[in-house]
Amino acid sequence: METATIQAPLETTAVPQPPSPALPRTIQETGLAVDQIEQLLVKTLFTGEATGHVVADRMRLGYSMLEPLIERLRAERLIEVRGTTGSGTAGFRYALTDLGRDRAQQYLAINHYIGPAPVPLAAYVSYMRALQRARGYIDRDRLRKGFSHLVIADEVLEQLGPAVNAGKAVFLYGPPGNGKTVIGEGMGRALGGDMYIPYALDLDGEIITMFDPINHEPIDTDTAAEPTSIIATVPRDRRWVRIRRPVVITGGELTLDMLDLTFNPSSKFYEAPIQLKANGGVFLVDDFGRQRVRPQELLNRWIVPLESRVDYLTLHTGKKFQIPFDVLIVFATNLKPQSLADEAFLRRIPYKIAITDPTLEDFTQIFELNCQRRQLPFHHVMVAYLQRRHYKPAQRPFRACHPRDLLDQVTALCRYRGITPVLTRELLDRACAAYFVGDEAV
Numbered sequence: 001m002e003t004a005t006i007q008a009p010l011e012t013t014a015v016p017q018p019p020s021p022a023l024p025r026t027i028q029e030t031g032l033a034v035d036q037i038e039q040l041l042v043k044t045l046f047t048g049e050a051t052g053h054v055v056a057d058r059m060r061l062g063y064s065m066l067e068p069l070i071e072r073l074r075a076e077r078l079i080e081v082r083g084t085t086g087s088g089t090a091g092f093r094y095a096l097t098d099l100g101r102d103r104a105q106q107y108l109a110i111n112h113y114i115g116p117a118p119v120p121l122a123a124y125v126s127y128m129r130a131l132q133r134a135r136g137y138i139d140r141d142r143l144r145k146g147f148s149h150l151v152i153a154d155e156v157l158e159q160l161g162p163a164v165n166a167g168k169a170v171f172l173y174g175p176p177g178n179g180k181t182v183i184g185e186g187m188g189r190a191l192g193g194d195m196y197i198p199y200a201l202d203l204d205g206e207i208i209t210m211f212d213p214i215n216h217e218p219i220d221t222d223t224a225a226e227p228t229s230i231i232a233t234v235p236r237d238r239r240w241v242r243i244r245r246p247v248v249i250t251g252g253e254l255t256l257d258m259l260d261l262t263f264n265p266s267s268k269f270y271e272a273p274i275q276l277k278a279n280g281g282v283f284l285v286d287d288f289g290r291q292r293v294r295p296q297e298l299l300n301r302w303i304v305p306l307e308s309r310v311d312y313l314t315l316h317t318g319k320k321f322q323i324p325f326d327v328l329i330v331f332a333t334n335l336k337p338q339s340l341a342d343e344a345f346l347r348r349i350p351y352k353i354a355i356t357d358p359t360l361e362d363f364t365q366i367f368e369l370n371c372q373r374r375q376l377p378f379h380h381v382m383v384a385y386l387q388r389r390h391y392k393p394a395q396r397p398f399r400a401c402h403p404r405d406l407l408d409q410v411t412a413l414c415r416y417r418g419i420t421p422v423l424t425r426e427l428l429d430r431a432c433a434a435y436f437v438g439d440e441a442v
Contacts, residue, residue: 018195019130021123021237027065030239031120032202037061038069039107042078042096043114046104049082049095056090060116060199060238063090070094078103111268113207116239119198121321127240128324131195131280138164138190146190150182151366151400156353163351164190169306169329171288171346173337174355177399180332181249183355184284187328188247194219195280196240200269206315207269208261215277216243246281248274254291259301263316275311278327288333289340296341299348302329306348357397360387367403374407376423385425390432406431 024030027037037059044050044058052070056063067089073079078100082093096104138146143161163170164187172180197216201208211218218241250258254274262271275283289295305311305325314320337346346352358366364383371378386406390396407423409431414421 017134018193018242019127019134021119021127021196021240023062023235023237024065025062030061030065030117031123032117034069036202036205037066037117038073039110040114040117041066041069042073042100042104043107043112045079045094045096046101046108047114049093051085051093052090053086055094058115073100110205111207113200113209113267113269115209116199118200118202118207119237119239121201121203121323124198124201125322125324127196128279128326132324132326135191135193142192143190146188146192147183147186149189150179150186151358151362151369152179152183152186153362156183156355159351159353160187160190163187163353164328166351167309167326167328168351169302169331169349171337171349171352172330172332172355173352174334175357175397175399176334177401178355178357179400180334180355181284181286184249184282184286184330184332185247187330188245188282191245191281191328193245194242195245196242197280198240200239201272203315203321204319208272209269210272210277211241211243212272212277215248215274216241216246218243246278247284248278248281249284249286250274251286252290252292254285254293254298256293256297256301261313261315270315273313275305275325275327276313276323279324280326282328282330284330284332286332288331289335290333296345299341299345303348358400360398362400363398363403366400367407370403370407371423374411374421376407376410376421379423382423382425382428386428386432389429390436394436396436402435406435409434 027034030037040059041055044055050058052063052066055070056066059066070079070089074081076099077097079094080097080100082095085091085093138161140157140161143157143164147157147160160170160183170187172183174180197210199209199211201210259273259275261273263269264271285291285298291298305327306329309325311323311325312320313323331349333340337352340346360383364380367383368378391398406428410423410427411421413427413430
């Protein structure tokens with residue numbers, strides 16, 4: 001059942017730390033061919049002149065690794081020095097010559113990817129296996145921390161804990177407005193901790209972009225191309241970005257195409273499918289059963305990944321490859337499970353958890369927490385008034401979202417009237433009249 005997010009940040013202590021990708025010291029240790037790095041370097045300079053430090057930072061590689069390539073490109077008259085901003089060749093301002101721009105056009109014909117150097121697929125597979133081993137299991141205390149911002153019944157927590165540990169598909173069902181979506185997000189919080197994902201993957205020269213600022217929350221503070229402080233933390237491979245474990249949410253817009261690689265024929269590189277972006281975290285399918293794809297088709301797409309913990313993707317060339325599938329899939333719906341599929345279908349989702357309407361006690365606690373968030377004085381008498389005036393006569397069930405929505409209406413009305421937000425019976429009546437269909441309050 002949903003409640004307001006408490007303003008204090010959620011602590012993620014006592015959560016296993018993720019393995020850190022080791023810093024490559026040589027081109028060979030990157031797992032990429034010299035030609036690949038050289039092509040990316042030339043394309044990076046195609047966007048405009050830049051110092052050696054800036055080029056290295058954009059590619060997320062050490063300048064010492066790139067310096068021999070830059071010198072060779074200078075000898076071939078593909079790049080030239082336009083000036084300097086510091087000591088050493090790293091401070092030189094480099095730019096492409098006419099010959100270099102012609103070469104860049106050839107490289108751009110292969111693909112238009114410019115950014116951090118990609119990580120080989122094999123390195124990503126190895127990292128995900130190490131991450132899975134390091135995750136450990138959820139206990140009661142860790143689960144409660146993950147749901148500390150919600151009002152949720154103990155019996156529901158006792159069902160969610162084993163589901164998170166099993167890593168199998170979970171079915172959350174029940175009336176709308178009771179927080180199934182935020183419970184799915186809470187499962188991601190319970191997993192907790194951080195992880196690393198590559199900005200992009202390399203598969204035999206094909207580029208697949210992974211990092212998505214919409215679905216990934218980076219927590220990196222390191223922006224230097226190479227560590228310079230004597231007391232710097234252990235250096236790592238900056239082709240990877242440190243993020244919070246992802247919680248990727250999709251709703252009625254989900255189609256089967258979104259579960260496959262997206263190839264852009266203009267840029268000639270791929271974008272990872274949505275479930276790959278959720279790897280290591282939670283993938284929440286909200287409003288399950290209302291997608292444009294039939295539930296059976298969606299489940300059939302995931303039968304193999306859910307059971308074998310690997311997924312298979314296909315390049316536009318027809319080549320198939322295997323990828324780890326370390327995702328907790330959560331289906332949330334307000335439809336009856338039996339109306340979505342038959343018994344054989346539901347059997348594939350081993351954990352089915354009913355999210356019911358809050359009790360009066362739960363509703364009161366949710367109301368109080370929402371008042372605290374808005375700095376509104378809370379009085380139990382206001383909840384009693386709501387129940388007596390707007391719930392009992394209409395036989396209206398409590399919903400966990402009602403306190404938030406009604407208090408938002410009260411706050412908006414106070415601001416319209418030019419007064420400090422306050423809670424009164426008259427304001428609650430106005431909010432209910434606007435919010436509930438068929439409510440007779442004035």
